[in-house]
Amino acid sequence: MKPGKGKTWTDKVNDTSKVHVVKKLEKDFADMPAGAKMLIATPKIIDDYVRQIPKGKSGSLATMRRDLAVEYGADYTCPVTSGIFLRIVSEAAHEQIEKGTPPGRVTPFWRVVDEKSSLNKKLSFGETFVKQQRKKEGLVS
Numbered sequence: 001m002k003p004g005k006g007k008t009w010t011d012k013v014n015d016t017s018k019v020h021v022v023k024k025l026e027k028d029f030a031d032m033p034a035g036a037k038m039l040i041a042t043p044k045i046i047d048d049y050v051r052q053i054p055k056g057k058s059g060s061l062a063t064m065r066r067d068l069a070v071e072y073g074a075d076y077t078c079p080v081t082s083g084i085f086l087r088i089v090s091e092a093a094h095e096q097i098e099k100g101t102p103p104g105r106v107t108p109f110w111r112v113v114d115e116k117s118s119l120n121k122k123l124s125f126g127e128t129f130v131k132q133q134r135k136k137e138g139l140v141s
Contacts (some may be wrong), residue, residue, distance in 0.1 A: 009092035013107075018042040022074045032076045039074035046085040047092075053111040058139045061086065064112060088111060089121055096124050103133060110134050 007015075009089060021040045028034050049068060053059050064086075065077035093106040110133035113119050120127035134140070 002017070009088055009095045012088045013043045013047050013092045015043070018044070020045055020072060022072060030079050033070075036075040037073070039069050039072045039077040040081050041068055041072075041077060041085060043085045043088045043092075047083065047089045047107050050086075050089060050107050050109055050112055053108065055108070056098050056139070058111045060114075061112060061117075083119060087119055090119070090123055091125075094123070096130065108137075111137070111139065114139070129141065 007096065020042050022037050023040065025032055025034050025036050025038055029038070034039055039068075045068065046064070048060075049064055057128055061082060065079065065082050067076060068077045068082075086109065089107055092111040093109050096106045097103055105120055110130045113123075114134065115131055119132075123130070
C-alpha cells in the first residue's frame with residue numbers, strides 16, 4: 001500500500017531529505033514542560049533504533065523516546081511524531097515482507113509494538129501479524 005504522494009512506506013523511511021530537530025518548547029506540551037528541549041526524530045532514526053533491539057527482547061515507545069532524547073542531546077522525544085514514525089517503520093517492514101523479504105530481514109517493529117499498543121489499531125495489516133511475530137520470539141506483554 002502506498003501512502004500519499006506516490007511514496008511507498010519504505011520510501012518514507014529512507015527519505016534523506018528529512019532531518020531531526022531539537023527545539024526548545026515555548027509552552028507545556030504532552031508530558032513535557034515549557035523550556036524543555038524536545039527531539040523531533042525522523043522515520044530513519046526510529047528505524048535504526050528498532051533494528052538494534054535483539055531478537056527475543058522487547059522495548060517500549062517510552063524507552064525508545066528516552067533513549068533517543070539522550071542520544072540527541074534533548075530532554076524528551078516528541079510523543080506525537082514518535083508514534084507516527086513508528087507506524088511508518090511498521091508499515092514499511094510489512095510492505096517489504098509482502099514483497100517477499102523474510103521477516104528476519106526487516107525492521108522488527110513488533111519488538112516495540114506489543115499486543116496492547118494503540119498503534120495496532122492503526123496498522124493497515126491489523127494486529128494478528130504483530131501477535132504472531134511476538135509469539136515466535138517468545139515476547140509477552
